[in-house]
Amino acid sequence: xxxxxxxxxxxxxxxxxxxxxxxxxxxxxxxxxxxxxxxxxxxxxxxxxxxxxxxxxxxxxxxxxxxxxxxxxxxxxxxxxxxxxxxxxxxxxxxxxxxxxxxxxxxxxxxxxxxxxxxxxxxxxxxxxxxxxxxxxxxxxxxxxxxxxxxxxxxxxxxxxxxxxxxxxxxxxxxxxxxxxxxxxxxxxxxxxxxxxxxxxxxxxxxxxxxxxxxxxxxxxxxxxxxxxxxxxxxxxxxxxxxxxxxxxxx
Amino acid sequence: xxxxxxxxxxxxxxxxxxxxxxxxxxxxxxxxxxxxxxxxxxxxxxxxxxxxxxxxxxxxxxxxxxxxxxxxxxxxxxxxx
Numbered sequence: 001x002x003x004x005x006x007x008x009x010x011x012x013x014x015x016x017x018x019x020x021x022x023x024x025x026x027x028x029x030x031x032x033x034x035x036x037x038x039x040x041x042x043x044x045x046x047x048x049x050x051x052x053x054x055x056x057x058x059x060x061x062x063x064x065x066x067x068x069x070x071x072x073x074x075x076x077x078x079x080x081x082x083x084x085x086x087x088x089x090x091x092x093x094x095x096x097x098x099x100x101x102x103x104x105x106x107x108x109x110x111x112x113x114x115x116x117x118x119x120x121x122x123x124x125x126x127x128x129x130x131x132x133x134x135x136x137x138x139x140x141x142x143x144x145x146x147x148x149x150x151x152x153x154x155x156x157x158x159x160x161x162x163x164x165x166x167x168x169x170x171x172x173x174x175x176x177x178x179x180x181x182x183x184x185x186x187x188x189x190x191x192x193x194x195x196x197x198x199x200x201x202x203x204x205x206x207x208x209x210x211x212x213x214x215x216x217x218x219x220x221x222x223x224x225x226x227x228x229x230x231x232x233x234x235x236x237x238x239x240x241x242x243x244x245x246x247x248x249x250x251x
Numbered sequence: 252x253x254x255x256x257x258x259x260x261x262x263x264x265x266x267x268x269x270x271x272x273x274x275x276x277x278x279x280x281x282x283x284x285x286x287x288x289x290x291x292x293x294x295x296x297x298x299x300x301x302x303x304x305x306x307x308x309x310x311x312x313x314x315x316x317x318x319x320x321x322x323x324x325x326x327x328x329x330x331x332x
Contacts, residue, residue, distance in 0.1 A: 071307070075306065075307065078304065079304050082304050127307070130291075131291075131294065131295065131298070131304075134291065134292070134295040135295045135298065135299045
């Protein structure tokens, strides 16, 4: 039976695809029959994922490694996508890094690295994706923000600033690209079990759990399900939204 | 259709001009119809028509029909005089 998502044959790019939420989104897209371009910082990880998706779903995958903050590398990736697939239908702009630290203890290089990866990197992809999607007057862009970008959190000023910036970018891009039939939405995950949250102490985990209405952390698959919805025609009238995926978390 | 005609067609389509409109003297932001929104529409139209992808610098540099000819030529497309 055909999937109601109707993503079969669509071309999707996932950034930060090698693990966590990015890998889950890539896997979910592959399961619908989408063709994938996967990018991450290192080729080994993303190649492994591509091979697994090809084996499990027969997914046609283009793999790429590079720094999202490097505009030339990003542009080269889109040229590859254009040469291989001829178009782009979905962008899951997921690449991001954590940058924790208390005010007064934030080295400038760490601040810049977080802002460059999370903000500049996402905008680099937005620019290139918009160009390919405009050609077909359609497309869906899903930007991974965070509950921290909406609510803030102590010790996460830089990360929160970067993720809040992505909400502004998503809302603006939705207005700019809507007339071209391109939808742009942000997702704002809460506490999700990924490599980025593994380092948290048992004490912090307990405290965080007490603030989540559903009483548990989310999984990358649960984030991917929302991304799939936004990527699909089921969300054809949804743009400029920030969708929380946080189990009712309060910060 | 020659490549020169194809490029002219891209300009007319991006700026919603009549089929016989002259475009070879057009300049970005001096012609009222060629604003930044129309510019991106023009870029998409040319890229699609010729199966090429501009660099960001080329997009910013494409300030006239003459310049567009030159930039399209940089992608190996031969444009007739």
